Amino acid sequence: MIDNPIPWPGGARCAVAITFDMDADSFLHLHRPQDSYRRISTISTLQYGPKVGVPRILQSYRELGLKQTFFVPAWCIEQYPQAVEAMVADGHEIGHHGYIHEHMNEISTEEEAFWLRKSSDIIERYTGRRPRGFRAPLYNFSPTTTDLLIDEGFLYDASLMGSDIPYLLKGERGTLVELPTHWAMDDWPPYVHMSDIDYSMPIRSPQEAVSVYKAEFDAIWEHGGLLVAVWHPFVSGRLARWQEAVRFIEYMQNRGGVWFATMEEIALHVREVHKRGDVPLREDRMPPYPGPVTFS
Numbered sequence: 553m554i555d556n557p558i559p560w561p562g563g564a565r566c567a568v569a570i571t572f573d574m575d576a577d578s579f580l581h582l583h584r585p586q587d588s589y590r591r592i593s594t595i596s597t598l599q600y601g602p603k604v605g606v607p608r609i610l611q612s613y614r615e616l617g618l619k620q621t622f623f624v625p626a627w628c629i630e631q632y633p634q635a636v637e638a639m640v641a642d643g644h645e646i647g648h649h650g651y652i653h654e655h656m657n658e659i660s661t662e663e664e665a666f667w668l669r670k671s672s673d674i675i676e677r678y679t680g681r682r683p684r685g686f687r688a689p690l691y692n693f694s695p696t697t698t699d700l701l702i703d704e705g706f707l708y709d710a711s712l713m714g715s716d717i718p719y720l721l722k723g724e725r726g727t728l729v730e731l732p733t734h735w736a737m738d739d740w741p742p743y744v745h746m747s748d749i750d751y752s753m754p755i756r757s758p759q760e761a762v763s764v765y766k767a768e769f770d771a772i773w774e775h776g777g778l779l780v781a782v783w784h785p786f787v788s789g790r791l792a793r794w795q796e797a798v799r800f801i802e803y804m805q806n807r808g809g810v811w812f813a814t815m816e817e818i819a820l821h822v823r824e825v826h827k828r829g830d831v832p833l834r835e836d837r838m839p840p841y842p843g844p845v846t847f848s
């Protein structure tokens with residue numbers, strides 16, 4: 553049911569990456585620049601991420617023996633350096649997630665290039681290495697993102713949703729590995745209720761949320777795909793949700809034949825498979841359209 557599935561290391565049936573986007577309160581200031589500082593209850597909800605969620609998640613990862621990937625807006629690294637230092641100390645990967653969660657498809661190419669470079673510099677300053685992977689804030693990948701990432705030496709992107717397995721994005725100046733996800737694996741729809749940013753969903757129980765993730769995992773396991781969870785410390789790091797998430801991770805570990813890896817490890821593996829020519833990888837030309845789509 554998956555065309556040209558990718559052979560995973562050690563004969564694993566599928567690959568899984570639990571990625572966290574540590575947005576903290578970045579997007580609140582972007583969304584309400586005039587008065588975000590007065591929205592103290594929402595700030596506290598979002599600061600739960602770096603202050604409570606991250607230490608809790610890191611402790612579970614140590615117990616579960618997992619090294620994973622955290623995408624962090626560079627502004628959040630400056631605001632909450634201890635949370636990021638703890639991730640790095642435990643050997644997790646830090647990916648690029650914009651400066652203050654800016655939407656790449658709503659700013660000019662010059663601005664996009666500026667924030668991309670500035671944030672990579674900050675990540676390097678705090679972690680000792682430049683990021684190899686990128687996830688556009690709110691998945692807002694722009695027509696110019698592919699080539700800007702290639703220019704900056706990125707290995708992979710994690711913003712798109714076009715397959716069940718990795719594929720390639722072909723820009724003017726080279727290719728990037730795409731490690732796709734889907735909204736079904738994002739924790740905002742089942743959990744986030746935040747009127748200050750005009751996003752309110754009916755809150756689901758952790759069991760309901762995980763049942764959606766589990767259905768995705770079971771199919772990926774059966775057919776040999778890649779599962780990328782997109783969770784947030786202020787959302788899934790809350791007590792009842794994280795407790796259920798840990799049970800879900802244990803379920804996946806106990807199923808057997810699952811390759812848990814960082815996004816960088818998965819992207820490097822995909823590049824290697826591609827180089828050896830083991831399986832043809834789909835190549836999507838970026839951007840899909842050169843300009844406005846007209847019809848009559």
Ligand SMILES: [Zn+2]
Binds near residue numbers: 573649690
């Ligand atoms: Zn985000």
